[in-house]
Amino acid sequence: MAAAAISFIVWWFFGKHTTAAVTADMVTTDKQDVDVAVNGGYSPSTVVLKRGVPAQITFNRKDPSSCLEQVVFPDFGINEFLPKNENHAIDIDTSKSGEYDYACGMNMFHGKVIIK
Numbered sequence: 024m025a026a027a028a029i030s031f032i033v034w035w036f037f038g039k040h041t042t043a044a045v046t047a048d049m050v051t052t053d054k055q056d057v058d059v060a061v062n063g064g065y066s067p068s069t070v071v072l073k074r075g076v077p078a079q080i081t082f083n084r085k086d087p088s089s090c091l092e093q094v095v096f097p098d099f100g101i102n103e104f105l106p107k108n109e110n111h112a113i114d115i116d117t118s119k120s121g122e123y124d125y126a127c128g129m130n131m132f133h134g135k136v137i138i139k
């Protein structure tokens with residue numbers, strides 16, 4: 024019992040519990056879009072965008088907490104309010120490949136955009 028609890032704790036702290044990254048859908052050949060649900064965090068937490076194709080991430084916030092009502096992409100100078108239960112699309116500049124983190128207004132919940 025104790026051993027199981029310890030192995031769970033070890034897994035929780037040190038395991039790689041990454042969720043699968045989701046690749047944006049190509050709406051047309053020159054537009055891509057991916058949906059991210061905001062509910063106790065970002066789901067999926069990692070999205071993959073194709074470099075050079077105009078992209079939107081459409082957030083839909085279900086979470087009532089004021090914590091998640093703001094989303095901040097420091098690399099892109101984006102700081103937007105997410106209305107509750109509404110789709111809110113944010114344009115992402117995909118001109119440079121890389122990994123870009125974003126977070127809620129208080130930097131407690133994190134997501135990532137990978138451009139490649």
Ligand SMILES: [Cu+2]
Pocket residue numbers: 089090091127128129130131132
């Ligand atoms: Cu927060």
